Amino acid sequence: xxxxxxxxxxxxxxxxxxxxxxxxxxxxxxxxxxxxxxxxxxxxxxxxxxxxxxxxxxxxxxxxxxxxxxxxxxxxxxxxxxxxxxxxxxxxxxxxxxxxxxxxxxxxxxxxxxxxxxxxxxxxxxxxxxxxxxxxxxxxxxxxxxxxxxxxxxxxxxxxxxxxxxxxxxxxxxxxxxxxxxxxxxxxxxxxxxxxxxxxxxxxxxxxxxxxxxxxxxxxxxxxxxxxxxxxxxxxxxxxxxxxxxxxxxxxxxxxxxxxxxxxxxxxxxxx
Amino acid sequence: xxxxxxxxxxxxxxxxxxxxxxxxxxxxxxxxxxxxxxxxxxxxxxxxxxxxxxxxxxxxxxxxxxxxxxxxxxxxxxxxxxxxxxxxxxxxxxxxxxxxxxxxxxxxxxxxxxxxxxxxxxxxxxxxxxxxxxxxxxxxxxxxxxxxxxxxxxxxxxxxxxxxxxxxxxxxxxxxxxxxxxxxxxxxxxxxxxxxxxxxxxxxxxxxxxxxxxxxxxxxxxxxxxxxxxxxxxxxxxxxxxxxxxxxxxxxxxxxxxxxxxxxxxxxxxxxxxxxxxxxxxxxxxxxxxxxxxxxxxxxx
Numbered sequence: 001x002x003x004x005x006x007x008x009x010x011x012x013x014x015x016x017x018x019x020x021x022x023x024x025x026x027x028x029x030x031x032x033x034x035x036x037x038x039x040x041x042x043x044x045x046x047x048x049x050x051x052x053x054x055x056x057x058x059x060x061x062x063x064x065x066x067x068x069x070x071x072x073x074x075x076x077x078x079x080x081x082x083x084x085x086x087x088x089x090x091x092x093x094x095x096x097x098x099x100x101x102x103x104x105x106x107x108x109x110x111x112x113x114x115x116x117x118x119x120x121x122x123x124x125x126x127x128x129x130x131x132x133x134x135x136x137x138x139x140x141x142x143x144x145x146x147x148x149x150x151x152x153x154x155x156x157x158x159x160x161x162x163x164x165x166x167x168x169x170x171x172x173x174x175x176x177x178x179x180x181x182x183x184x185x186x187x188x189x190x191x192x193x194x195x196x197x198x199x200x201x202x203x204x205x206x207x208x209x210x211x212x213x214x215x216x217x218x219x220x221x222x223x224x225x226x227x228x229x230x231x232x233x234x235x236x237x238x239x240x241x242x243x244x245x246x247x248x249x250x251x252x253x254x255x256x257x258x259x260x261x262x263x264x265x266x267x268x269x270x271x272x
Numbered sequence: 273x274x275x276x277x278x279x280x281x282x283x284x285x286x287x288x289x290x291x292x293x294x295x296x297x298x299x300x301x302x303x304x305x306x307x308x309x310x311x312x313x314x315x316x317x318x319x320x321x322x323x324x325x326x327x328x329x330x331x332x333x334x335x336x337x338x339x340x341x342x343x344x345x346x347x348x349x350x351x352x353x354x355x356x357x358x359x360x361x362x363x364x365x366x367x368x369x370x371x372x373x374x375x376x377x378x379x380x381x382x383x384x385x386x387x388x389x390x391x392x393x394x395x396x397x398x399x400x401x402x403x404x405x406x407x408x409x410x411x412x413x414x415x416x417x418x419x420x421x422x423x424x425x426x427x428x429x430x431x432x433x434x435x436x437x438x439x440x441x442x443x444x445x446x447x448x449x450x451x452x453x454x455x456x457x458x459x460x461x462x463x464x465x466x467x468x469x470x471x472x473x474x475x476x477x478x479x480x481x482x483x484x485x486x487x488x489x490x491x492x493x494x495x496x497x498x499x500x501x502x503x504x505x506x507x508x509x510x511x512x513x514x515x516x517x518x519x520x521x522x523x524x525x526x527x528x529x530x531x532x533x534x535x536x537x538x539x540x541x542x543x544x545x546x547x548x549x550x551x552x553x554x555x556x557x558x559x560x561x562x563x564x565x566x567x568x569x570x571x572x573x
Contacts (some may be wrong), residue, residue: 046279088432094369095349096362112354115342117281118369121431126279135342218277226437228430229366234440235426242444242484243418246451249480250306254315254473 004104005147006169007156007206008176009078012183012191014163016055016076018044023158024053027143031133047079049129052140053155054079056217075211078155078164079218081106081127081140082195085202088228089119089128089139104169104205105142113137122228124201124220140206169205179209200225274499278432280572286340291424291564293329293336295450296457296557298421301326301383303454303477305414307470308407315470318462320390325457326417327387330380351377368427372420379420382413422447428567435571438499442567445488451481452524453560460553463530475527478556482524489517505570513566520559523552 021044025032030050035043042057058075083106090098090106097112098119108119108128113136120128120137128139143153151157156166165172176193183191194214195204199222214221304322307315338347346354350373353362364370389406392399399406425442436442459474496505506514530549537548 048279091364092367092369092430094362094364094367094373095346096353096355096358096364097349099355109355112346112349113343114346114349116340116350116369117283117342118367118427118431120279121281121283121433121436122278124276124278124432126277129279130282130342137342215275220275220277224275226432228432228437231429231437231440232366232368232426235368235429235443236423238441238444238488239419239422239426239447242422242447242451242488243415245484246302246418246448246481247306249484250303250477251310253477253480254306254310254312256473256476 002102002147004169004205005142005167006083006172007080007142007153008165008167008172008209009080009206010163010165010176010179010209011075011077011211012179012188012209013161014055014076014078015161016041016057016074017160018055019158019160020053020078020155020164021051021055023154024140025050027146027154028052028141047081047125047127047129047139049131049133049138051129052080052138058212058216075216077208077210077217078159079125080155080206081142082125082201082207083140083142083205084195084200085198085205086227087201088122088124092118092122092228094118101142101144101147103142103144103147105144105147106205107141107144108137108139110134110136110138124225126218142206172207176207176209183209194219201227274434274438274501276432276434276437278434280433281431282572283340283568284572286336288561288565288568290333290336290340291446291568292561293333294424295421295446295560295564296454297326297329297333297383298379298417298419298447299450299454300329300458301386301410301417302414302421303451303458303474305407305410305417306477307473308410311473312469314467315473316393317465318458318467318470318474320393321461321465322454322458323383323386323390324394327380327383330376330383330420334376334380366430368423368430372423372427375416375419375423379413379416382409382416386410386413418447421450428571433571434499434501435496435505435567438501439492439495441488441491441495445485445492446564448481448485448488449560449563452478452485452520453557455481456524456553456556459530460550463534463549468531471530475529478524479527482521486521486525489521504573505566507570507573510566510570513562516562517559517566520556520562523555523559 036045040057044051044054047054056077056079061073087106095112095114097109099107101107115135117130128137130137152166156164180193190211192210194210195207300322304319307319338344353359389399422443425446428436429442431437455474455478459471462471496502534545534549537545
């Protein structure tokens with residue numbers, strides 16, 4: 001097995017140029033999309049079937065010019081599939097289309113997927129989208145084809161500020177720890193790593209340095225980062241309890257041989 | 273408070289139809305089996321009708337599921353692995369969709385054989401299998417039917433969607449709801465063939481199933497409330513659907529005797545009388561459908 005690779009996306013140096021979005025679409029031959037006119041300069045809007053990198057814009061321009069922004073006024077973040085260690089999409093996929101590759105990335109096999117969309121229901125980040133063009137689901141492939149050719153993913157190659165760093169996961173972890181320490185030493189206490197440790201889905205192979213809490217970026221915090229499988233036990237047990245109680249109810253109802261009266265409180269008359 | 277940032281899978285009318293019919297097929301099979309196990313000899317007639325209904329209803333289910341797929345011809349990928357160099361059967365215990373696909377297939381076999389057995393019985397041909405074996409077979413089929421009627425709720429909650437994944441009650445809720453609908457359907461048919469005593473027993477069972485359903489709805493509301501998603505559950509025009517659910521529940525809980533309703537309606541003529549007799553089943557089944565619609569759609573808006 002090749003060593004696990006990852007993305008370390010350092011949002012403190014993202015300039016919002018969207019070269020990553022363009023490079024991803026070019027390499028993967030994804031169609032361009034009509035601009036979405038939201039309440040923002042972000043005209044991509046969200047990740048989806050044909051947007052596998054999405055630069056989020058959070059324009060929080062203060063009303064009055066106060067201190068230097070320190071990277072606080074505009075928050076930009078190149079969103080992508082997190083390639084979780086514990087991938088919600090992979091655990092629910094009923095066809096086995098979603099697999100873990102030799103690079104420790106999460107990949108959707110396009111010739112296996114039948115478009116049931118359970119992965120979309122499961123992904124806590126809203127990463128996966130269904131394509132009307134192919135009638136299957138799509139997300140970032142981590143440029144699997146480029147990795148197999150010994151190249152780096154298109155987005156990391158195109159990023160002009162190296163906000164998107166690519167490499168062996170262990171190296172990226174070291175880099176991220178150093179970068180976080182630097183920012184904290186500069187007094188930027190809002191800076192935090194997301195997905196660096198195992199508190200979110202066992203660790204994210206595509207992890208981030210954020211300039212605010214995760215919810216700001218539409219990312220679940222560790223309390224809300226839950227796997228779909230957590231509801232299996234309760235769900236099936238609830239169904240079992242209902243089946244047993246329902247059976248008892250049927251037994252009580254059917255063994256009553258007397259004529260039905262309008263007073264349900266009377267006990268069963270006649271023999272059971 | 274739970275916070276969800278998931279996207280919607282866009283499961284709409286095909287899936288809603290399947291959830292409803294899945295509840296009916298599993299429920300009628302289970303109730304028919306319960307009639308055979310614990311009912312009176314004269315209930316056998318309605319039990320057979322139950323098995324005669326369960327199989328055709330089941331047949332529609334995989335059609336609906338397949339039509340909902342992006343690539344319908346690849347439906348078999350749920351059962352057999354299509355990954356190169358990793359062949360064999362596809363079965364994942366943590367994915368209710370995977371488990372349910374197999375449950376449908378196996379339940380289908382039981383539903384079919386029970387259909388044949390009931391058909392032979394109804395056409396007065398002998399079934400050369402000893403009765404205890406038939407009952408044992410029915411019991412296994414009933415367990416599978418109960419699974420089919422409930423796992424769809426578990427499937428919804430094994431996700432990261434708002435409402436669905438905020439609660440673990442949906443499996444039990446869908447099953448209880450399916451049972452009320454099935455009992456009501458069979459009671460209506462008992463009324464139609466004038467099997468008054470069977471009708472009464474089914475109405476009583478319907479009432480008890482409705483108590484279960486009501487309990488699960490209360491649990492659901494509590495859990496969704498804790499997650500902070502109650503306003504989503506009752507948003508927009510959806511309270512109308514919940515009103516249908518409530519009306520259906522009341523109809524089940526009252527255990528209105530269809531025969532008596534028909535007597536009341538007799539003053540208005542035979543047609544009104546008959547319609548009144550069928551009314552409870554229509555109302556109750558509408559509530560079963562509305563429950564699934566409310567839960568499926570409010571989470572995805």
